Amino acid sequence: MRKSFQRLRALIFKEIIQIVRDRRTLTLMFLLPVIELFLFAYAVKLTVDHLPTAIYDQSMDVRSRDFTSALVNSGYFDITKVVSSQDQVIAAIDAGEVKAGIVIGPNLDQEVNRGNGQVLLMLDGSDSFNVSSGYNAASLIAQKYSVDLTTQAIEKAAGGSTISSELSGSAITTDTRVLYNPDMRDLVFMLPGLIALIMQNVILSYSGNSVVRERDSGILEQLLATPARPLERILAKLLSNGLMAVIDMTVIMILGVFWFGVPFMGSLWQFALLSLIFIISGMGLGLLISVISKNQNQAVQYVTVFNLFSMILTGFIYPRISMPQWTQWVGNLIPLTYFLRIVRGIFTKGVGITVLWSDVVALVVYALIVIFVAASALKSRLD
Numbered sequence: 001m002r003k004s005f006q007r008l009r010a011l012i013f014k015e016i017i018q019i020v021r022d023r024r025t026l027t028l029m030f031l032l033p034v035i036e037l038f039l040f041a042y043a044v045k046l047t048v049d050h051l052p053t054a055i056y057d058q059s060m061d062v063r064s065r066d067f068t069s070a071l072v073n074s075g076y077f078d079i080t081k082v083v084s085s086q087d088q089v090i091a092a093i094d095a096g097e098v099k100a101g102i103v104i105g106p107n108l109d110q111e112v113n114r115g116n117g118q119v120l121l122m123l124d125g126s127d128s129f130n131v132s133s134g135y136n137a138a139s140l141i142a143q144k145y146s147v148d149l150t151t152q153a154i155e156k157a158a159g160g161s162t163i164s165s166e167l168s169g170s171a172i173t174t175d176t177r178v179l180y181n182p183d184m185r186d187l188v189f190m191l192p193g194l195i196a197l198i199m200q201n202v203i204l205s206y207s208g209n210s211v212v213r214e215r216d217s218g219i220l221e222q223l224l225a226t227p228a229r230p231l232e233r234i235l236a237k238l239l240s241n242g243l244m245a246v247i248d249m250t251v252i253m254i255l256g257v258f259w260f261g262v263p264f265m266g267s268l269w270q271f272a273l274l275s276l277i278f279i280i281s282g283m284g285l286g287l288l289i290s291v292i293s294k295n296q297n298q299a300v301q302y303v304t305v306f307n308l309f310s311m312i313l314t315g316f317i318y319p320r321i322s323m324p325q326w327t328q329w330v331g332n333l334i335p336l337t338y339f340l341r342i343v344r345g346i347f348t349k350g351v352g353i354t355v356l357w358s359d360v361v362a363l364v365v366y367a368l369i370v371i372f373v374a375a376s377a378l379k380s381r382l383d
Helices: 002-021 023-043 062-073 086-094 108-114 128-157 165-170 186-207 210-217 219-224 230-259 268-292 296-313 325-331 335-349 353-382
Strands: 051-057 077-082 100-104 119-123
Touching: 023 186, 023 230, 051 062, 051 086, 062 077, 062 100, 062 108, 062 128, 077 128, 086 100, 086 119, 119 128, 186 230, 186 268, 186 296, 186 335, 230 268, 268 296, 268 335, 268 353, 296 325, 335 353
Parallel strands: 051 077, 051 100
Antiparallel strands: 100 119
């Protein structure tokens, strides 16, 4: 037991020296997560506003101008092009000059007075975020505009008096509350997932090359002459590389909370413990990729494909509940799937292990399995 500990300590020392000497990789390991965090935080928005819009107004009356002003004042639409036909609106969208088009029919004022005023909104369907934001905004604006017109008509019919108590009593009012993020800030939604995604990318990119890099550089042959066992080599890499990953996660979390002002609602100790489990599972998976890869280029390809699947199937961008069952099964093979629910639950909602226990158990089991498989694969490669 004592000799095993001595071998493990020597291997950890070797791994740390190897990491420190590789200045270029060490710099990227710390600098890349920060760059990715700032890029996502400043460049990515879930809600798209100020859509460039083309308008074809056939009415040119008070109603059409009021409705156009309501669209512009909402902040979601910017009238950047005025055209003289519906075909020109479509052509502007096809050319990418605008993302939305508004077609107002003739005699809108008269049609509104009859109760059947219609406005055609066309959106660039090649971008789902544009469609979602534009459609929701236009629907709400049109609904509010209709309510205002109805209120004005009722007040006018009542001789300028207020709406009767009978009508007021029959009205239905709704109070909508957004839990955990009442200001609807995109970064509050995105930052916890960003932390998880960035950490997985960093962990896999570094650990995915660790064993195969030793094989290519000839270090592996030197390790064969030592009494170190495969499991000890795996643990040494996990502990040394995991320390670097912990520092990385601490840096980007501090930036997210103090620089971007995203509140942390849960227990810091629970978050640290579960993050460590996630780091271990990611390191184990990266080492498994490194063991089965024949060279560094192949390892990079495996990591790239795995990160692509992680972006799509874990719930980072697209909700898993709407995915087919088989894609959810594939997503369950990725540790990021479980950690996303954990980090969002602790970071944003303030819940703990008692609520997230199923994801915690799944992550622990995942970490144990990949470490065992990686150690077994390393042993079989060396024999």
